[in-house]
Amino acid sequence: MKTSLFCSRLFAVALLGAGVVGCGSSSTTSTTDADGSPAAESSLTGDIQINGSSTVLPIGNAIKEQFDAEFPNVNITVGGAGTGNGFKDFADKTTDISEASRPIKAGEWEACKASGVEFVELPVAYDGLTIVIHPENDWVKQLTVDQLKAIFVGSEAANKWSEVDPSWPDREIKIFAPGVGSGTYDYFHEVLAKKDKAALREDMTLNEDDNVLVQGVAGNKDSIGFFGVAYYEENKDKLQAVPVVNPDSGEAVLPNKETIASGEYAPFSRPLFIYVNAESLNKAQVQAFVEYFLENVPETAEKVGYVRLPEEVMARSVANLDALKTGSHFVDADGESRSGSVVDIFTDENLISE
């Protein structure tokens, strides 16, 4: 039968095609030794599985890209399923490294203990959480933490600007916020409402896509919203950032690289982390990658829109990795999360291993 012959030929061609394409492409890079002679391509091989925060994902991808140039045979998969999902995979032992836009929670640590996962906690960069309003909003000059609580926290929250400050217009507030699954939402919740055991208000417009939030705030004069500083930097022409009054100094501070790194922009500078499975550190490729990560993350984080950590914190990260100090600094012995700046919390005294 002519038809079936044609079909079988076609199938054979398709298989051949798949085989040829399957050989894949490998990039070749040339590095040079200290003495100038070309060094052999690194023979370090193996897989590294990374998953976690979509906020940290660009940093992970960027480091992977640089690492690839030096160690082309290491196969690294960087996922961005969200901090919570990342920790779930981490406790299931399906990832070597978990990226997080907030410290590990007591419950997630319990899950790790239950499955026998020990980890090294490494802060790698800062993200400044920026509160934005419409550029034509001429009444908000600065906001205090209490005013933010009045706007964002609880079911009794202010519905009109005049309820926050009587001198402000009698108009309804429109709120745009990241989705409840995001680390950004969690962090905002923690700063404003965790101590009072309250929840953020429920009648906000939530969206996981930060571009939608940018458009929402840019399109309405009475709107307010919050997201990572990188999104604000890219959309400066459409938005206005609000200076936040530092609770300690009492001064209103605008978020930018200097104020975030110096800790002046408080309490909305949040640290970003990687958590490394201690057992995975026995693997040569993971060890090399994590060392490379800490070495290069200050410059790389700035390139992709984040802020470098103070040098003392980075130095402590490196020391913790070298000494293989497992455990978390951000959960105390009673299983409560500590709050405060990373400089104060990420110290040896606060390390809880068990």
Added chain:
Amino acid sequence: MSIPIALERDDSVAEAAKARRRKQLSGWFYLLCVAIAMLSVVVLVVLLVSISVQGSSSLSGDLLTNSHSELQPEQAGMWSAILGTLFICGVCALAALPLGIGTAVFLEEFKPQRPELRWLRRVIPLGERNWEHICTLLYKGTRWMHGFVQLNISNLAGVPSIVYGLLGLSLFVYMFNAFGQITVNESAGWEWGGVQHYYQVLSLERGQVVLIPQGERTETTLTVDEPMMALLPSGEEVELALWTPGTPKPKSKELRQRTVRAGAKGGRYSRKDWYYFRLPFGRSFLAAGLTLALVILPVVIIASQEALRSVPPSMREASLGLGATTWQTTRNVCLPAAIPGIMTGAILSMGRAIGEAAPILVILGAAIAKNSGPKHLMDDAVTMPVLIYNWAGRQQEVYQELAAAAIIVLLVTLLLINSLAIYLRHRLSQN
């Protein structure tokens, strides 16, 4: 007998008026149809124009040959995503098309018939009356099964793809944990061939490693504290030398390459050939392709059934009348006549498979920074819809332009695959 002239005149006037109204109505309806058709075309054109305007600046060779880049977005590309999509859709087609067409043939051409059950009578001798009874029951049972399968397939065609994604996750990725879970530091699951396990230890030469074949599978790390045999990455077998910290390091490069620090630890490393196969599949492109096959299977079945149903019964009867069996009739008469229709269904469903992002996100996760297509059967992959989804959500303008350009590439790929399928359909319907 003839109709009176007055009556005939009135009648013709009324007839003419009715005809005019009908023609008017028909004209309006024609206009309505054209307007509706134009509306959908206009929407499509607006979409294409806006995408081309947004993406044309980023359409370049880099886009086709490079991979995602975080540090140099201007040079970011989608080569690995194109490869990943082709591989996943290949798996999907290889699984869904034979299975779907086969199911359609079974449902349409092999409807249960009473006489076919009678061969049982020869196998199990029972009384004639008992047999009539049993045959009737069996016939009813198979009829009911047939109707049940049919009903389910029709319903499944409307299920959202994310639901199939979740089904695929437990079915293919975890296989209901029947074979254990795949974890990063332990050898889990069942493996068949194409894999060699080693411990990998860093040597004193920067960036170079030595491999020590793994004996005991359960030991995840190895501590080197005595000289042993090892392999260089080139495959050469060497005797390891140990270096104690504090003593001077060896000078010769060849020696440094086979020297490790005393007490150095080596982690597991598996070298996999392209045919490496294991259960469960884990987050592999194979699992993703099979999940997409689930998504499009109902559409393939229904379209193939329609095509088979449209084959005139007279052709079937002629074949059967000449003494051909049902299978011969199906193979030589029904299938060739139905192939254009079956191919149309296959093209439509593959178009859907190429554009699916939701089930892929569930199965493979949101990873996009991969430099190559899948290297072995259990490797993961990046697909075009996931890459576009990620790029479109970035804050930088350049990635949004890239996303638009990537959409054009996706559309072109889709059109290319469709035209290939249409050519095949044409070719086959001529034979």
